[in-house]
Amino acid sequence: MECIGIGLHTGIEVSLRLSPAPPDTGIVFTRNDKKSTIKARVDNIVATDYSSTLGLNGSSIQTVEHLLAAVAGLNIDNLYVEVDSSEVPIMDGSAHPFVELILKIGIRQQDRIKPHIKIVEPIEIVETNRYIKIEPSPFPAITYLMDFDHPLLSNQRLLYYYSIESFIKDIAPARTFGFLKDVITLQEKGLGRGGSLKNVIILGDMEILNEEGLRYKDEFIRHKVLDLIGDMSLLSMSFIGHITAYRSGHNLNTRLASTILANSDKWIEVGQSEIDITV
Numbered sequence: 001m002e003c004i005g006i007g008l009h010t011g012i013e014v015s016l017r018l019s020p021a022p023p024d025t026g027i028v029f030t031r032n033d034k035k036s037t038i039k040a041r042v043d044n045i046v047a048t049d050y051s052s053t054l055g056l057n058g059s060s061i062q063t064v065e066h067l068l069a070a071v072a073g074l075n076i077d078n079l080y081v082e083v084d085s086s087e088v089p090i091m092d093g094s095a096h097p098f099v100e101l102i103l104k105i106g107i108r109q110q111d112r113i114k115p116h117i118k119i120v121e122p123i124e125i126v127e128t129n130r131y132i133k134i135e136p137s138p139f140p141a142i143t144y145l146m147d148f149d150h151p152l153l154s155n156q157r158l159l160y161y162y163s164i165e166s167f168i169k170d171i172a173p174a175r176t177f178g179f180l181k182d183v184i185t186l187q188e189k190g191l192g193r194g195g196s197l198k199n200v201i202i203l204g205d206m207e208i209l210n211e212e213g214l215r216y217k218d219e220f221i222r223h224k225v226l227d228l229i230g231d232m233s234l235l236s237m238s239f240i241g242h243i244t245a246y247r248s249g250h251n252l253n254t255r256l257a258s259t260i261l262a263n264s265d266k267w268i269e270v271g272q273s274e275i276d277i278t279v
Contacts, residue, residue: 001105003097005089008063008176008200009051011193014085016067018105021078023112026236027071030082034059040068042234042257048250050191052231062087065250066176069230070098072238073167076107077114093175093199095226099168113271119241121266125255130247132256137242142228145246146221150179151206158221171229173215174222177201180209228253235260240270 002017021028027040036059038044046055051063067088071079073095091097124133140162147155160171180202186192201219202209216222228245231253260267
């Protein structure tokens with residue numbers, strides 16, 4: 001199944017094709033224009049400025065987080081992703097178009113026990129004005145705390161318990177956002193060339209500029225959770241634990257994933273049947 005869209009940062013039209021992969025393959029990106037492949041793993045992260053970028057052997061693929069969120073949100077472990085450019089298309093700025101594309105393809109059950117990382121001791125990364133941590137929990141959950149210097153982004157909190165139904169309904173449609181005052185700065189850096197009111201919520205000093213308004217009254221924080229889900233999928237295994245993130249972005253998100261893998265004494269590997277899904 002294919003779709004065509006524009007790269008948010010490159011501004012280049014890109015074709016994306018999804019197809020099922022055998023058990024134990026993982027999520028594999030193929031750049032047809034470079035004839036190169038990159039696995040969606042945290043050790044292949046090469047940049048986290050404004051998006052998450054995977055790279056290997058001189059080839060890279062940018063803005064992978066929304067597609068990866070859709071994949072993780074639908075509980076998919078093995079998938080081939082083919083693109084003909086250096087960036088995943090932004091579509092409408094959310095994960096919803098990718099969810100629809102995957103559901104049209106259909107999800108195949110595979111004869112494997114799905115492994116999970118179950119957190120048994122807390123892991124935390126703290127910076128001056130932001131932090132992220134994961135603690136033991138019987139089920140996957142995310143608490144996101146947002147407090148930015150803007151009337152629409154201040155003092156917000158969202159608690160998300162993982163389920164496919166909740167992801168599709170409550171998280172996947174939430175769109176990415178940016179500030180009007182930063183548009184010129186981004187373009188001077190060669191970024192944001194494909195951004196528009198069709199794929200980004202643009203914030204002025206006091207209001208949003210998109211005529212259709214918001215899909216949720218708290219769409220901004222829901223999108224931050226979406227990004228976090230996509231970035232955490234780079235663990236290559238689902239996690240069982242409770243993440244609390246305060247003003248976290250792609251850099252802290254992927255650093256947490258990397259730190260988890262580097263601290264194997266603080267988690268154990270379990271199978272699907274060992275998860276308590278009662279909330």
